[in-house]
Amino acid sequence: MKYFSTQNNSPLAGFREAATRGQAPDKGLYFPCELPVLPKSLIENLSSLSKAEIAFQVISPYIGSEIPADALFRICEETVNFDFPLVDINDSISSLELFHGPTLAFKDVGARFMSRCLGYFSSGSDKKLTILVATSGDTGSAVANGFLDVENVNVVILYPSGKVSNIQELQLTTLGRNITALEVSGNFDDCQALVKQAFLDTELNSRLNLTSANSINVARWLPQQFYYFFALQQWKHEQMPVICVPSGNFGNICAGLIAHKTGMPALHFIAACNCNDVFTNYLQHGDYLPKPAVATYSNAMDVGDPSNFVRLLELFGHSVGNMREIISSCSVNDLQTTDTIREVEKNFNYLLEPHGAVAYKALKDYLDLHPGQKGIILETAHPIKFREVVEKATGKVVEIPESVKYLHGKEKQSIPINPDFQSFKDFLMEGKFS
Numbered sequence: 001m002k003y004f005s006t007q008n009n010s011p012l013a014g015f016r017e018a019a020t021r022g023q024a025p026d027k028g029l030y031f032p033c034e035l036p037v038l039p040k041s042l043i044e045n046l047s048s049l050s051k052a053e054i055a056f057q058v059i060s061p062y063i064g065s066e067i068p069a070d071a072l073f074r075i076c077e078e079t080v081n082f083d084f085p086l087v088d089i090n091d092s093i094s095s096l097e098l099f100h101g102p103t104l105a106f107k108d109v110g111a112r113f114m115s116r117c118l119g120y121f122s123s124g125s126d127k128k129l130t131i132l133v134a135t136s137g138d139t140g141s142a143v144a145n146g147f148l149d150v151e152n153v154n155v156v157i158l159y160p161s162g163k164v165s166n167i168q169e170l171q172l173t174t175l176g177r178n179i180t181a182l183e184v185s186g187n188f189d190d191c192q193a194l195v196k197q198a199f200l201d202t203e204l205n206s207r208l209n210l211t212s213a214n215s216i217n218v219a220r221w222l223p224q225q226f227y228y229f230f231a232l233q234q235w236k237h238e239q240m241p242v243i244c245v246p247s248g249n250f251g252n253i254c255a256g257l258i259a260h261k262t263g264m265p266a267l268h269f270i271a272a273c274n275c276n277d278v279f280t281n282y283l284q285h286g287d288y289l290p291k292p293a294v295a296t297y298s299n300a301m302d303v304g305d306p307s308n309f310v311r312l313l314e315l316f317g318h319s320v321g322n323m324r325e326i327i328s329s330c331s332v333n334d335l336q337t338t339d340t341i342r343e344v345e346k347n348f349n350y351l352l353e354p355h356g357a358v359a360y361k362a363l364k365d366y367l368d369l370h371p372g373q374k375g376i377i378l379e380t381a382h383p384i385k386f387r388e389v390v391e392k393a394t395g396k397v398v399e400i401p402e403s404v405k406y407l408h409g410k411e412k413q414s415i416p417i418n419p420d421f422q423s424f425k426d427f428l429m430e431g432k433f434s
């Protein structure tokens, strides 16, 4: 499989090059040159296939021969070795719980796949790979966890001091081994600026093999197709589902749509947004008008210019009309979000967190207008990660899941740095983390 850049000004790249570069040299996003056609047998035999077999069949055409089948199968097995239950909330809405991975967020899937691919490519290479990640919380922990103990790869995470939750900080700072956490006395933008400048620094790049792990990387984006198939595998109804995805940078829904284009059955997609409604407005009026992000309860979707919008354009031949045939979008505000968390807990005894609640509200409104249809929301994080909002909405305490109890009493190991590039560069040049 070859990938082109959405800016059309870079040479075509294979999977290895696209995954190692992250972004194309012309700053475009990599997109597959031709979309595969999924084998009919995959959909027909879905119920009898294992998760790893499904993942392997879905992703193989995108990798081609760049990772041998047996190694790719093992990567798939490790990527999806936790549960993805589809839970009925009521008669018409089911929740695909994507928070049973090691960091309790759906980003685990993409991060685990990407880390193992890069680990595969860099094994046997004489130069270690150093991944730089700036994080406001979820991305850093998923990436750090995904890369833990991956050979020949070091991860340096930059997070804003005092601005991530307690659980998130422990997830970032207690892994050790090939993971180093830098606690930056600044905000997320400071962290991101340091990382961006590092990629532009010639001296640094000649010393270290630097790469990023952000969500535009094809190795993080494409494996997000997997769980749409896991949802269908558990879908009990005759009619195909309406699939509602809480969206920020639109990587997740774009993966669902590429799966659909290549043969995965679905009735309709909804991009559920919070007050950051550029895409909702685009579908309505046909004009794409990015704007600064505003802060909401569903903060992983506080994005004013979704990076994967260009991929949506590619997928639909740059036509808003084509998009409208299969996608709709809805913007949900904070008050509606907490009302939804409260009502769903009260009426159906099901606990949503803010991102899932945005999706629930968007899907419910859609189904009210389309009687007889049924749908799935993607629940992208565990309620414990948004504990304050959830507890305030329901008046009940969120139980701490077993899988994070081990963090209790652990000591954070972080290196404090100021948000100035020279100290960051000195730290990297000394190479103490490797």
Ligand SMILES: *Cc1c(COP(=O)(O)O)cnc(C)c1O
Residues within 6 Å of the ligand: 105, 106, 107, 138, 246, 247, 248, 249, 250, 251, 252, 253, 300, 301, 355, 380, 381
């Ligand atoms: C990242 C994230 C999203 C948004 O996903 P996109 O692929 O950026 O649209 C939604 N919910 C949670 C909990 C997230 O961490």
